[in-house]
Amino acid sequence: MPLIEFTDKGLYCTAGDFYIDPWRPVPYAVITHAHSDHARYGSGVYLCHHLTKPLLQLRLGNNSYEAVAWNEAVYRNGVKISLHPAGHIIGSSQIRIEHKGEVWVVSGDYKTVDDGISHIFEPVRCHTFITESTFGLPIYQWQSQSIIFEQIGNWILRNQEQNISSILIAYSLGKAQRILQAIESVTDTIWVHGAIWNTHQTLKAAGIHLPEVKRVTAETLKADLKNAVVIAPPGADGSPWLKRFNPYAVGVCSGWMQVRGNKRRNNADAGFVLSDHADWNGLLSAIEATGAQKVFVTHGFQSVLSRYLNEKGIEAAEVKTAYGEEEVEKEDTP
Amino acid sequence: MSKSGLELFAQLIGELDSSTKTNDKLFALSNYFSQAPMPDRVWVIALFSGRRPRRIVGSTALQIWCAAQTALPDWLLAECYHTVGDLAETIALLLPGNTHSTDTHNLSYYIEALQKLEKESEETKRHFVITQWQQLHKDALFAFNKLITGGFRIGISQKMMVNALATSVQLDPSIIALRISGKWDPATTSFEALLSNDPQEKDFSKPYPFYLAHALEEAPQNLGDIEEWQAEWKWDGIRGQLIKRNGEIYVWSRGEELMTDKFPEYASLKNKLPDGIVLDGEIIPAKNGQPLPFALLQTRIGRKNISKKQLEEVPIAFFAYDLLEWQDQDIRDWPLEKRVHLLSNIVNNANLPHQLLLSKPIQATSWEELITIRNDSRSMLAEGLMLKRKNSIYQVGRKTGDWWKWKIDPLTIDAVMIYAQKGHGRRSNLYTDYTFAVKDGDKLVSFTKAYSGLTDKEFLQVDDFVKKNAIEKFGPVRTVKPELVFEIAFEGIAASNRHKSGVALRFPRILRWRKDKTVDDINTIADLKKLLALYGK
The missing domain is CATH 2.40.50.140 (Nucleic acid-binding proteins)
Incomplete structure (x- = not known):
């Protein structure tokens, strides 16, 4: 029997009797990171990293949580479980499982480059690697963060010259914190949408150092929002909530901005190719570094990546999961 | 450092791509037209009005060369292409691009260099294309590839281009529209000649910009007295202008494509029509004055050479409904009624009932009667009715008020x-x-x-x-x-x-x-x- 099976509830370890990122309620869930398609309601116990716990509390409320540090072993029925940095967002972890000398690693979502706020990705040797493939095509090759940050900074400065507010669309958990580094070098005041504010407060309380931000509320004076620099979640894009910033320009921060058609579909004034997922070369180098003999490819371009790996002599198969290509954002009140 | 012509063009594409407002697009275009090298301006007008240069390299060759350059398997390149949906962009994304600054040339240099390769061997073409792939920056790569594959899908209407040109050229917008539609070769036409106040030679083929109608969404009664309106069948063919000037016949489609050679039937009109006229009407297959289904027309327009059999089975006629020029005089500002009256004389005098017909105004004394007639559209092989104000002038582009298309439900x-x-x-x-x-x-x-x-x-x-x-x-x-x-x-x-x-x-x-x-x-x-x-x- 394989160490991990693919069931209709999610990835299941029979020997240890636990699930990883299940999409239905289960008694014991090991969670890679706090994005809503990986961490869902209703499970009995959630095992996660210390930094993920407060985010799960924010998003899922009070549950039974077990928090561990990276590389700290937990045993279930003789199966050794440990978490290792995945570099995707704050607290995001790969799950390493060891049983009778056999090692499997579940990547969750990951990126291999250092973004300055999520702990850098740690390659973990294993026999079997279960990898994501969100950007598993060679057209997805990211430029370095510093170049993209410079683009964002210049865009804000250009908008300010023309007295236009700059609205940056970024996921409330992950991208929103990451781009603060780009924004704080060009402006003193950073405004955020309520959904981002909540995440921000949670992370600060957990001891993460982040720049000061101001929350946009119904009481915020329009005069204060002139020429503002604002971070808002994808749900706010195109909504009436943006009207208060008029005149404004919208810049979307996402790996999908790599392709013109996507940019045009988003109707954004600017697209910044900034992703929290590994690009094509990142995926290949991560897979190679594990030394795995067998690779399962999940959510994304799984058929392409697994075929490519097979042709390169790495045994691979695609697996269907319920993880999304993009995080589903809850519409929080602003 | 000032930008080269190709870089300016790449920047223009980037700006047009990322602007969501018409005004921003207009600004980017007029900015481009005021600073780009002269020959490049001509090419941009040509490219964005669908006059792409002849294609000298096929998609398959480009894919093979790109696969070789990137050491990717063919199937993976095909997957990338299906996802991006544009080969030029796919290749630009896959190639590493030159990260050092190198000299690049004008847009016209690349287009002309590509055109010169037309008769050359595959190997010579490959060498040229790959050399550019290695020398060009990533941003410029996409623009360069697009010059080969065509199809910019950039959303520039003729109107926007005219308005952008009007900011840097001292010409009336309608004159600019007239000049840039019609037959001209960007390789041999200078910007000055194209948009000068005094063209050196007259282009006898030039059509007028089409007057287009909006769909009628409300009850026709709201249009007022039916006596002020002319109703016609809305034919299901290709909208076109039939021009006779200087002893020659020219046929233009609404897509501003010169289609004279596709319809040899119209040659017989040459000796029957007076000189100096422009007719607006519908290109439709018809037998004995009765329209045939549109699907048959499609069997004709797809072909380069038309067989005798096709000419017999699917003869093409022109159903005329307007007259824009008469005795070499632009009469678009005459009232419709007067234009149509003249038109019917011209059609009758030509007496070629198989090639040239008058799309006769429909007689109805009340809107109710007209509604009943309209219900018969499908059996007439018409899409519905056109309603035109009898005293309307022939305007430019899609305008509200005087002309309406009143189609039947699908x-x-x-x-x-x-x-x-x-x-x-x-x-x-x-x-x-x-x-x-x-x-x-x-x-x-x-x-x-x-x-x-x-x-x-x-x-x-x-x-x-x-x-x-x-x-x-x-x-x-x-x-x-x-x-x-x-x-x-x-x-x-x-x-x-x-x-x-x-x-x-x-x-x-x-x-x-x-x-x-x-x-x-x-x-x-x-x-x-x-x-x-x-x-x-």
């Missing part, structure tokens, strides 16, 4: 989606191109594709469904669980032995997503055959 059928494929352009990496089926006993039979009619949000939902419910994969096509039901609208139906279902639809599109229906509720092949028997003649 035919519809409920069908289930069975295949999906990713779209192009702004639909890249989204499953937006669908094939639909009706029931044939307990089987499903595909009968049409449709690409339009859903909102962006609905496309996202269907895309999500396809990704989760794909059954099999045939190249870029996915077979999906037959579950989603859509109401398909179409303008006409004809028998076809090219399609499994035995029918071909005219202008099929999605009317609405029938979330209230299941696959058990869809129409049958018998229903389609019934429509064919009713309307397929």
